[in-house]
Amino acid sequence: MTINIPELCLVTLVGVSGSGKSTFAANHFKPTEVLSSDWCRGVVSDDENDQSATGDAFEVLHYIARKRLLAGRLTVVDATNVQPEARKPLVQLARDCHVLPVAIVLNITEDLCHERNKSRADRTFGRHVVRRQRQQLRRSLKALKREGFRQVYVLDGPEEADAATIERQRLWNNLRHETGPFDIVGDIHGCRDELIDLLGELGWEISGPADAPAITHPEGRRAIFLGDLVDRGPDSPGVLRIVMSMAAAGTALCIPGNHENKLLRALNGRNVQRSHGLAETLEQMEREPEEFRDQVRKFIDGLVSHYVLDHGELVVAHAGLQESYQGRASGAVRNFALYGETTGETDEYGLPVRYNWAADYRGKAMVVYGHTPVPEAEWLNRTICIDTGCVFGGRLTALRYPERDLVGVPARQQYYAPAKPLRPAGPDWEDRPGDLLDIEDVSGKRIVHTGLHGNLTVRAENGAAALEVMSRFAADPRWLIYLPPTMSPSATMEEGRWLEHPQSAFAYFRSAGVRRVICEEKHMGSRAVIVLCRDGESARKRFGETGGRTGLVHTRTGRPFFDNPAIEDAVLARIRAAMTGAGLWDHFETGWVCLDAEIMPWSAKAEELLRRQYAAVGAAGRASMAAVVPALEAAVARGQDGVTDLLPRFRERQAMVDQYVDAYRRYCWPVDGLDGLKIAPFHLLATEGTLHTGRDHQWHMQTLAALAEQDPELLMVTGHRIVDLEDAASETAANDWWETITGAGGEGMVVKPLDWVVRRPGGAGAFRCA
């Protein structure tokens, strides 16, 4: 006998003691898949036959089984399971984990079981125990289906048990091997014309008669229809024809929507309410031949409620699907996929209030869904709803996978009036539920998956400290798209008069296999990140801003750079104008930009530090030396022994203190409003849709120079040199340049590889110097 079981299910073995369950399990399943009650008894009591430990043993067994099933692993329960009360929690467990419960019964005679038990020293119970179990088993045989086991296999006698083979079937929803590319189409609702328009826009070629169209894509793409093909619109049968023919030809996949579900029940002669556009569909179907209605019935009946595609990277379901339901099969999963989650309440339009599952979604797979018409398809936590209300006069939208491009066509007309407006008139945030941070996403130990550095672990206590600092002092997190790393100094020179010298930086990069570096003049100011929008609308759209902010200038730690919002606004306005003047908004087709910059003077931001530390040390040093030197001079004049070598030392020290004061003074000048303020942008980090880290630093310098030219009073161009580390002359020139800069009182220069990201030789991660 061949036993077909789903690849993920809970297998319950049923059989009396001595019926050979453990042997059967060992022959057909991996040892780790089998959970035996005897083993669990041993785990909790040191004695596999200690009946007093049975309660605890089953608790352990159920606990492990739950963990395995939640992790998506087939699990076999090896226990007698002859009593309905023993099986009931297993059925419930399968339901909780949305897997199918399967029963395999080993129907062996009482005599044989007794014989087997006698041969085992640890089975000391009498024949009456086996007899009682046999009776219970016999009663159970008929009840198993009713108890909820979806598949029941009975193996009569040891021969059948030995001869049985088990085959694991792929779940209907498991299309992990299908990798696309796909064109995923949102709710069509009988809008056949728009579907044709959209397929055309997507590059599909349509030929053949209208009742049997041939639709193919020259690049071999496949379509996925997200359900709700029918109802409300003018030509539901036409839409069904297209989708059914594509599905039959293998060029499309289709999942059902709630409207298909209801149509099927109507076609099956059930009494359903003909509301929400079903009446129109049924009328249209009346005009179709009986044969077509039959095909539709079969087609809908065969639809699978959701698919997991592309090695688990993509999930499609009409109304979306939370992570724990993906790739599972149960009534609850199907219900969620068709109807989504509701809170149980109804709104003022009499419609069920939807619970926004996507706001909670943290799964790895991208979920593409429809069902709820939205004014615009927007990503939220790796999910996107692409039902843009075509039948209500909106658009018909498709998502290209894996490209993630949205392609849409406008509705030719409004075919049906929506029961409520697409954009709810609630508080602003109901539009953007993803903007509110969730504490569960930041607390406890976190592992961050990064592109360049693999997995980074954030320890719980570090996360807690960050939460405290960021929640108390940082700017609105929606605007904090980038926190820069600090610059690392080059290695201290081992000899010579310099503590730091370009040579050591060059040597370092050369040893890392970097050939070309860029040297940029170092400005002695304060690091700032500038996030700037072209206008208020871009700020609303991109950053969800509702308070009128059109940009943010923040420090390295995410705190607002300027205490005075009027100054910040003025700075933003000037840079905005420069962006416009340089034509950069249009060039990058963007409504926002993120710049990395240095803002001078140092005293503008660091005045407190200057006063508390730098100037204070200067004041103390100068006053101290002003007293020490004359005292020593007087002692020398007296001819006192032992002071003659002290005096020059302290005179030198006095000169150094003066130089120290001169050095910090150079970075201090008064600022009045914007007067005196200087900004040197040195990275153009990002604009809409693009991270500019693929460009080398010279591109950044040149692009930002064009920006700075627009407002030379506020914006500074950063001097730079490119150095070939295999060309000594090039290196010498850079050293000379550095000496010129520092000789003139400058702070020095920053040395980075010309390319933004450099892979370490041997593939040991990457480093980024920015």
Next chain:
Amino acid sequence: MLLTITTTHRPATDLGFLLAKNPARTHSRKLSFGAVHVFYPEAGEERCTAALLLDLDALGLVRGRGREQRTLAHYVNDRAYVASSFMSVAIARSFSTALAGRSKERQKLAETAIPLSAEIAVLPCRGGEDLLRRLFEPLGYAVAAEQLPLDDAFPEWGPSVYFRVRLEATCRVSEILNHLYVLLPVLDRDKHYWIGRDEIDKLLAKGEGWLKDHPEREQIVQRYMGRKPSLAREALMRLVAEDDPAPDETDAARAAEEEALEEKISLNDERHRTVLEALKQAGASSVVDLGCAEGRLLKRLYEERSFERVAGMDASIRSLEIAARRLYLDRMTERQRARIDLFQGALTYRDRRIAGFDAACLIEVIEHLDPARLPALEQALFGFARPRILIVTTPNREYNALFKGMPQDRLRHRDHRFEWTREEFRQWAGGAAERNGYAVRYATIGEVDESLGPPTQMAVFTQ
């Protein structure tokens, strides 16, 4: 760093005998943190000046050996140029016999009060000139002090904490040295070494004969002991116990302090009582205190039997630790512990843990949030957590006019991002209530001024 001691006692060169340092020579010695040199810029019959030059090895200190590193976090520091505890150590090492009041050659003179002056080139006075005078003048010194500017190129930066100080008195050499030994670090308030119990003995020895009668005795001891209040208390007790059974001055000072404190406590207390009353009136079954700080209100909530469950949330880990101690969380039985919870969180985050509570309160918390973050707070609290009852209290800015000496544009606390007038509070509260389906009523906390209202305002939201 330079300290000079001058006398006009004749013959002035006897100063050399008193300090046990021959004016003809320079006396150098190495200390763990640098070198100290004693020399004489002048040594005449009428006037003699001894200079103590401390040549601190600043870089060596930064490189740090052991725990000395803790006091010098930066390369850029003033330690090499100012009078500090390093100077006290230098005094003790260079002038040990003089400090003890002994002189091999001039014992009689050592026991005689002579005209002396001391000049400290750079003395950090954390506490200002006022403290400087209060420390030295009761000891009989004429004090001349000149505050140094931070940087004369930037007069807008104002003055520094440093003073050039000259002290003059007729006293014994040992007295002036002991006074300096104790009071320099008291003014600087940044000891370079770890303060342990033996520090009490040092203080009592150096303070013998003058410290216990000094009017600033308490302050001197506390500052000398650094941030070790327990040691300061012990030192004071020993100081007082030695011969003074009735330290009434101290008691009076303490009482005054408490009175000033009392005013603060009573408003806080009234706030807590009012909130508690409002919660009970609304029949709250469980309460979460959002921004519970160190758990004062939470303790009262916990003690109220009608609440089945209470919890405190705060962004500050340190506050939560203190709250846990205040509540003796680790000594609670399982049953007690099940009634209370403490956790870290932030008000601008959606948080399932606070969603199950019947009531929530934000007591003097909302004003610590940037105004731009209020919509996120509203969304997280009114939109997501949705307690049946929500109580918010916040300062009434109008009332600030009644606080003596408070400048007009100032807020009550450095971390307050705003303070609302009654009208502004109602505007926010009314809007939040309307947007989220709550009813709101307002109440006052504290003595109500006829035109300016109460010091604290309260809103009670109910679903």
